[in-house]
Amino acid sequence: MEVTVLISVYKESLEKVKLAIDSIVNQTYTDFLFLIIVDNPDNLEVIHYLQYLTKCDDRFEMIVNTQNLGLAQSLNRGIDRVVTPYLARMDADDIAESDRLEKQIGYLKDNPTVDLLGTNVIYIDEKSNVIGERGTLPCSSEAISEFMRYTNVLNHPTFMGKTSVFKEVKYRNLLYSQDYDFVCRLLEKNYVVNNLSACLLKYRITSFVSNEKKQKQRVAFEQIRHYYRLGKLSTIDIEKTLEASLKNYRADYYKLVDTYNNFVSLLKKKNYLKAISFLIKNLFVKGFVGELFNSLKIFLLKRKYQ
Structure with missing residues (x-):
């Protein structure tokens, strides 16, 4: 097997989890493993379904956290388990296009200097209706590095990259903007990050997000952006910095x-x-x-x- 697809499940419904899993099972590229971290031991409906899948398909593996660890720690737990050369991320309520893995793995093989690869996305609503596209994204590492000083131009559920890079950099235990922090640190360490212009994933937009959460996400993003611009993001204890900022946001x-x-x-x-x-x-x-x-x-x- 060449690639492991990593998903963390928290409160997502069984219906949405099934859609996400089916979109990977039905890929044109089949040489993959599927590692699912359940970060909610009380989500029994999903757990029972995943237990069934692991018995029917030996490509599936499930890890159930005994308590809620949060997204970053759950992803890191999964990253530690991956043994394939490549790792692909996906959210538990998104839907991959059928050729996502084939196109990304092909690009990474053709461009061995690339460490992390994202793609463009189509936006869908809670009922999986298409509501729009993100628009053109920068594709080269040079362009992405410049754009990331002002805005996030990577779609985290589309990440595919070298497992060794994920293991080296890991996710930091942040409540918000973990993926922006992750990519900015990759760029700061001179890893090569590219985007594919093709829309290879349907990205679900959740309407039920409180204003308070939106503002805290903004505070976290601005702090990460500030230290990335200074070239100090990898060396600063961003967890403590964000904790203080989020307590005092106004x-x-x-x-x-x-x-x-x-x-x-x-x-x-x-x-x-x-x-x-x-x-x-x-x-x-x-x-x-x-x-x-x-x-x-x-x-x-x-x-x-x-």
């Missing part, structure tokens, strides 16, 4: 997000005069100018690489 973030989103909405509607007036009135909202600068840099990078 309502400023709510105001910033609302202000920025309202400004972008005016631009999309081509209400340029209102947008200029809104911009002048809100120049002193904490972080607003910084967000505009980041958006401008992303726009310029797209012009440069795409």
Whole structure:
């Protein structure tokens, strides 16, 4: 076997887990192992189903955590078990296109210097209806490295890479933005990260995310981005840094997000005069100018690489 597909299951429904698993079982490329970490010992319906699969198909292996460890530690537990040359990640509620593994493994074999490979995605809703595409992504490691200074351009459920790299870098025990931290540290250590432009996964968008969680995700992302820009992300104790930041995050973030989103909405509607007036009135909202600068840099990078 050449690749192990690693999934961590927490509270996902059996219906969605089945869709995810079936999308891998029905791949055009069949030389894979399937390692599933269950991070919720009370999710008995899923556990019983996976027990059945392990008896029917020797490519399947299940590990049940005796208690909830969190995503990062669950993934690391799985990474420690993998013995195949390549490792592919996927979320328990997403759906892989039938040729995902074939195209990614083929690319990695043809480009042996590449350490981690992502792909583009199609967005789906809770009922698996297609709701859109992400849009063009940078593909070269040089471009990705620059983009990651401002925004995340990797789709974590599409990761496939060298197992040795996953074992070397591992995930840090963060509540939010674990994958952004992981990729930024890879780039900081001069690993080669590429994207395929093809949409090889259907990425499920969950609508039930609280504003508080969204803001904490934002705080974590900004802290990781800050230290990546400084070239210090791999050396700093980001777990302690984020713990302190998340304790002290303020309502400023709510105001910033609302202000920025309202400004972008005016631009999309081509209400340029209102947008200029809104911009002048809100120049002193904490972080607003910084967000505009980041958006401008992303726009310029797209012009440069795409």
